[in-house]
Amino acid sequence: MNVFKFGGASVKDAAGVQNLAGIVQDQGKGTVIVVSAMGKMTNALEELVRAYVSQKPAETEEHLLAIRAYHEQIIHELTGNFDRVYQTLDNLSNYLKKAPASTYDEVYDQIVSLGEIMSTQIVAAYLAELGVPTHWADARQLIATDTTFREGQVDWEETNRRISHAVPKNAVTVTQGFIGQTPDGRTTTLGREGSDYTAAIFAYCLNAKSVTIWKDVPGVLNADPKWFDETVLLEKITYQDAIELAYYGATVIHPKTIKPLQNKGIPLYVRSFIKPEAPGTVIGNYEQHLLIPSFIFKINQVLISLHPTDFSFIAEDNLSRIFGRFAQAGVKINLMQNTAISFSVVVDNNPDRVPDLLELLKQDFRVSYNQGLELITIRYYDQSTIDRVLVNKRLLLEQKSRYTVQLVVKDLG
Ligand SMILES: Nc1ncnc2c1ncn2[C@@H]1O[C@H](COP(=O)(O)OP(=O)(O)O)[C@@H](O)[C@H]1O
Numbered sequence: 001m002n003v004f005k006f007g008g009a010s011v012k013d014a015a016g017v018q019n020l021a022g023i024v025q026d027q028g029k030g031t032v033i034v035v036s037a038m039g040k041m042t043n044a045l046e047e048l049v050r051a052y053v054s055q056k057p058a059e060t061e062e063h064l065l066a067i068r069a070y071h072e073q074i075i076h077e078l079t080g081n082f083d084r085v086y087q088t089l090d091n092l093s094n095y096l097k098k099a100p101a102s103t104y105d106e107v108y109d110q111i112v113s114l115g116e117i118m119s120t121q122i123v124a125a126y127l128a129e130l131g132v133p134t135h136w137a138d139a140r141q142l143i144a145t146d147t148t149f150r151e152g153q154v155d156w157e158e159t160n161r162r163i164s165h166a167v168p169k170n171a172v173t174v175t176q177g178f179i180g181q182t183p184d185g186r187t188t189t190l191g192r193e194g195s196d197y198t199a200a201i202f203a204y205c206l207n208a209k210s211v212t213i214w215k216d217v218p219g220v221l222n223a224d225p226k227w228f229d230e231t232v233l234l235e236k237i238t239y240q241d242a243i244e245l246a247y248y249g250a251t252v253i254h255p256k257t258i259k260p261l262q263n264k265g266i267p268l269y270v271r272s273f274i275k276p277e278a279p280g281t282v283i284g285n286y287e288q289h290l291l292i293p294s295f296i297f298k299i300n301q302v303l304i305s306l307h308p309t310d311f312s313f314i315a316e317d318n319l320s321r322i323f324g325r326f327a328q329a330g331v332k333i334n335l336m337q338n339t340a341i342s343f344s345v346v347v348d349n350n351p352d353r354v355p356d357l358l359e360l361l362k363q364d365f366r367v368s369y370n371q372g373l374e375l376i377t378i379r380y381y382d383q384s385t386i387d388r389v390l391v392n393k394r395l396l397l398e399q400k401s402r403y404t405v406q407l408v409v410k411d412l413g
Pocket residue numbers: 006007008009010036193214215216217219220221222223224225226249250251252253
């Protein structure tokens with residue numbers, strides 16, 4: 001049994017859905033297909049949430065209409081029974097008529113999760129129309145999480161129990177990435193880009209033979225082609241290297257994806273949905289680590305520096321307070337460095353979270369911050385690779401370990 005994951009880019013329009021069907025039709029029954037929201041729908045739904053929670057009816061309506069039109073356009077170009085998609089759109093419209101009744105993050109999950117619900121309803125209806133025996137599985141009833149909205153933590157035992165009974169052998173199962181449910185039935189999401197992780201959860205629970213994530217790139221490259229002109233396809237990668245690359249921000253794979261697969265020795269293929277016959281990249285149990293340097297760029301970073309307001313050093317008590325504040329604000333640390341009397345942290349400049357974090361930190365520390373920075377990570381670096389990425393950049397902070405260097409820079413261009 002194999003698990004396939006199709007991200008938003010692969011199903012951004014009707015041609016994408018048809019292409020997916022072409023790839024899936026060659027597969028045996030029993031295959032599980034995990035699908036993300038279509039195109040940039042998650043971003044569009046996020047904007048809808050912002051308008052709705054801040055009670056701007058005209059803006060809310062405008063976003064809703066755009067979301068409806070986008071899905072209707074795709075449906076119009078396909079054949080199949082899409083009643084369930086219209087039902088979901090109507091449910092969303094009704095939900096928005098009432099005033100927001102819970103926290104921002106909880107409302108976010110109830111709304112944003114519908115992107116995945118609609119994409120899978122479209123894909124399942126289209127596959128069924130082509131005569132593929134199709135089973136639409138509701139991932140909310142399979143992936144059990146806690147109540148950490150927008151970053152649901154998976155209850156593996158319960159999820160395993162549910163998934164192992166939920167996948168028929170005589171059909172292709174179509175399910176949603178990115179979403180789950182709390183014990184009392186409220187929808188959660190697993191964190192942005194979390195559909196790869198869903199594929200790994202299904203594969204783990206079903207002891208799958210392999211997972212394939214279908215992307216708009218030939219496989220895992222040694223740098224994001226959006227930033228680098230000359231990239232090299234990495235044909236084979238160890239789980240360890242893949243975890244490190246994803247952890248440092250190579251967005252081609254969600255960082256939580258690898259560990260469950262590594263634990264069961266399930267290979268992860270990253271292949272091109274544009275050129276499905278090409279072998280792509282395989283991640284597995286190999287001896288040899290990568291032989292060429294890999295580059296990871298993260299833009300829109302903010303460097304936050306903290307200084308105690310009294311005469312204390314940055315020692316255990318201050319550190320535990322600092323980490324507590326980051327956890328409270330739900331902000332992940334990309335890099336940290338301390339001296340005796342200061343502590344510097346680099347994080348993604350998320351407008352939903354960073355302003356609250358700064359307020360929390362100001363309660364205990366003198367805080368300064370520097371926005372609009374880039375974080376460059378090079379795995380298997382040497383001096384020439386560092387020199388290459390520093391052209392036209394001002395270096396603010398550098399951190400080296402045996403295999404990895406991280407550079408916080410300001411673009412001077
Ligand atoms: N090392 C890398 N190798 C290949 N692609 C990368 C790498 N790092 C970042 N990317 C980016 O990842 C994108 C694919 O991931 P993503 O957009 O999340 O796909 P999907 O929405 O299908 O899940 C590529 O278009 C590419 O720009």
